[in-house]
Amino acid sequence: MSTVAPQRPAPLATGGFGALRAPGLAATATVAVMTTVALVDPNQPGHYPTCPFLALSGYYCPGCGTLRGLHDLAHGDLAGALARNPLMVLAAGGLLVAFVLWSRRLWLGRPRTRVAPAALLYGLLALVLAFWVLRNVPGWNWLSPA
Template sequence: MIPTPLTQIPTSPPTDSSVGRGRRLLWPAVTAAGATGFVLVAHLVDPNQPGNYPTCPWLALTGTFCPGCGTLRATHALSEGNLVEALQRNPLTVAAFVVMILGFARWARRQWRGEQRMIAAPAWILYGLFWVIMAFWFARNLPGWTWLSPA
């Protein structure tokens, strides 16, 4: 077998022309509808009012905040356009929303073009994300660090 020069290697995966765009965009559309539903419920049913949602099980059992505590209130604040309040409730959620929106846009674009599936994130990114979440969890429960608490 004769090796091919590097200039002849395709830079992007081949497209799947056998599947129409409507079918390729089904899962991005379902995902967008689910995310929209979540934001709509968080917007309409105010999580700041007692009794609208159950208490965080981790908070109820341990009395400490988990990394997700304040996510509903941050989502509610974002749905009302209040970025400062959302950052006060859970800054990690706001950062996660930005990353998820960018990832969704990339995924939908690749689906639109008919490109093959994206590969999973490299291990170093997943380990880094794990340690960021653990550090956030630890820091938001430190005495005196009330600026990270969702209250």
């Protein structure tokens, strides 16, 4: 009676262009979404749904103004994007940096060595919650979507 050794799955690419499949797909999806938002103006009513939180409560959520801000970014209007949702602009910058670091790590064939520390994740949660509250404070119109 012979035993057959279980087959191992094929190893992942260890660097170079083959390792950039996932970042390539993410970049393609991002370009598709940004092209759609750039071409279909969210400032015109009827193109996108209204924020359900705003419709139900009358208060702005942390994401209110994000589509209009992305539309402004797609047209190179950083000041307009900051007026719509400054947290989104910061998040977009952070995601861009994370994407570059992820792509570089995969290109060089380096394994992931760490995950985000809990303190960073709790800090991001506190930032989003503080932004949510502060943009609804009467008189603080500079944080509300313009």
